[in-house]
Amino acid sequence: xxxxxxxxxxxxxxxxxxxxxxxxxxxxxxxxxxxxxxxxxxxxxxxxxxxxxxxxxxxxxxxxxxxxxxxxxxxxxxxxxxxxxxxxxxxxxxxxxxxxxxxxxxxxxxxxxxxxxxxxxxxxxxxxxxxxxxxxxxxxxxxxxxxxxxxxxxxxxxxxxxxxxxxxxxxxxxxxxxxxxxxxxxxxxxxxxxxxxxxxxxxxxxxxxxxxxxxxxxxxxxxxxxxxxxxxxxxxxxxxxxxxxxxxxxxxxxxxxxxxxxxxxxxxxxxxxxxxxxxxxxxxxxxxxxxxxxxxxxxxxxxxxxxxxxxxxxxxxxxxxxxxxxxxxxxxxxxxxxxxxxxxxxxxxxxxxxxxxxxxxxxxxxxxxxxxxxxxxxxxxxxxxxxxxxxxxxxxxxxxxxxxxxxxxxxxxxxxxxxxxxxxxxxxxxxxxxxxxxxxxxxxxxxxxxxxxxxxxxxxx
Ligand code: ADP
Ligand code: MG
Numbered sequence: 001x002x003x004x005x006x007x008x009x010x011x012x013x014x015x016x017x018x019x020x021x022x023x024x025x026x027x028x029x030x031x032x033x034x035x036x037x038x039x040x041x042x043x044x045x046x047x048x049x050x051x052x053x054x055x056x057x058x059x060x061x062x063x064x065x066x067x068x069x070x071x072x073x074x075x076x077x078x079x080x081x082x083x084x085x086x087x088x089x090x091x092x093x094x095x096x097x098x099x100x101x102x103x104x105x106x107x108x109x110x111x112x113x114x115x116x117x118x119x120x121x122x123x124x125x126x127x128x129x130x131x132x133x134x135x136x137x138x139x140x141x142x143x144x145x146x147x148x149x150x151x152x153x154x155x156x157x158x159x160x161x162x163x164x165x166x167x168x169x170x171x172x173x174x175x176x177x178x179x180x181x182x183x184x185x186x187x188x189x190x191x192x193x194x195x196x197x198x199x200x201x202x203x204x205x206x207x208x209x210x211x212x213x214x215x216x217x218x219x220x221x222x223x224x225x226x227x228x229x230x231x232x233x234x235x236x237x238x239x240x241x242x243x244x245x246x247x248x249x250x251x252x253x254x255x256x257x258x259x260x261x262x263x264x265x266x267x268x269x270x271x272x273x274x275x276x277x278x279x280x281x282x283x284x285x286x287x288x289x290x291x292x293x294x295x296x297x298x299x300x301x302x303x304x305x306x307x308x309x310x311x312x313x314x315x316x317x318x319x320x321x322x323x324x325x326x327x328x329x330x331x332x333x334x335x336x337x338x339x340x341x342x343x344x345x346x347x348x349x350x351x352x353x354x355x356x357x358x359x360x361x362x363x364x365x366x367x368x369x370x371x372x373x374x375x376x377x378x379x380x381x382x383x384x385x386x387x388x389x390x391x392x393x394x395x396x397x398x399x400x401x402x403x404x405x406x407x408x409x410x411x412x413x414x415x416x417x418x419x420x421x422x423x424x425x426x427x428x429x430x431x432x433x434x435x436x437x438x439x440x441x442x443x444x445x446x447x448x449x450x451x452x453x454x455x456x457x458x459x460x461x
Contacts (some may be wrong), residue, residue: 049076161283164326
């Protein structure tokens with residue numbers, strides 16, 4: 001690949017990831033060479049290479065391959081003479097930040113060695129670094145069980161859940177664990193996309209026998225993001241046969257998907273029902289406690305890389321509270337904070353956080369609506385929505401109504417008159433009275449305090 005070509009690719013990346021990300025992460029990359037399918041870049045810091053590799057590698061690979069370059073992976077080397085390099089790394093040798101994918105050698109049908117390149121396992125994705133909370137405890141327990149490598153009890157294990165909730169992390173953790181405890185097992189992890197790619201390649205090169213043999217000789221097969229093959233008929237068919245062959249041999253299969261198998265559109269019924277035969281567990285959206293736990297855990301990991309950095313009280317809580325979309329975004333935010341703080345040599349306080357993460361914070365701003373509050377509160381107290389809004393003055397309606405008004409005042413930017421209007425056209429003084437009343441009760445009545453807290457959390461989750 002020429003420098004010119006990289007220049008053109010950079011424009012594509014700019015379009016794809018936006019100016020901010022581009023300037024921070026892509027611009028400083030210097031393309032060095034492309035050799036044996038590895039594109040080598042020099043980066044100003046180790047940290048930066050890691051960040052790009054974690055967040056943009058897929059995209060960069062995709063763009064390169066689309067542009068006709070045959071690139072299997074990226075490597076980042078810390079430039080020896082970069083000015084942007086923080087002190088701590090200045091003395092060390094240029095390092096390869098991420099290298100060496102996992103390659104499993106297997107004998108193919110015709111006796112020759114076929115190398116089956118599994119997707120590289122991310123060394124950070126282990127059980128040790130996985131924070132367990134209510135939303136993911138079941139998935140974690142199931143993953144742990146499978147990672148013991150004992151007799152196959154549920155097959156397949158299907159982990160499903162939204163983006164960035166830890167599916168890939170858990171799968172890699174299982175693979176690492178199995179590789180350590182049972183090195184004799186042939187463990188293959190790959191994405192459904194890679195499965196398809198290999199399948200298509202085998203078809204093209206008329207090597208279907210090899211393909212079948214390879215996939216049928218693994219002991220543990222993990223296919224990530226299986227929703228990808230929906231609508232791709234011949235890949236689904238091959239997947240189905242591979243799946244059956246392995247289940248027949250009592251080999252463990254682990255699958256992930258972004259939704260429940262039954263809900264994946266354009267996935268053949270027979271594939272769906274196969275997936276549903278095993279243990280299907282979902283990863284729920286994170287709650288505040290889990291997010292905070294993940295952040296604390298991350299900070300601990302960073303503390304060896306950035307021993308001098310400190311975080312002001314309240315910053316992690318703020319992030320856990322404000323960034324509730326997905327863990328990847330949360331981690332990205334923290335990574336950026338650390339990078340930024342270490343470059344400018346400042347403590348991570350609220351001001352720096354707001355500055356550095358303005359775009360992320362804006363994007364994840366979630367507006368809680370009056371309707372949502374009314375609905376949650378009526379559910380919580382087991383009364384009808386119309387009773388919260390309606391005119392009845394019974395205590396069993398009046399109190400929840402006041403709680404709802406209080407939450408509207410605290411969690412939305414609506415004015416008192418506006419809130420009054422949404423509560424059946426009540427006067428703003430009524431709303432004010434309600435808000436005051438709950439404020440008082442919160443200090444004297446433990447039950448009310450708890451109710452309000454529970455509701456607030458549920459609304460902000
Ligand atoms: P998914 O595959 O579900 O989209 P990933 O497994 O790629 O999500 O997770 C996204 C990021 O969030 C990863 O960096 C992962 O390490 C991190 N992550 C998600 N859940 C947890 C958790 N419970 N503990 C620690 N890190 C987590
Ligand atoms: Mg994933």
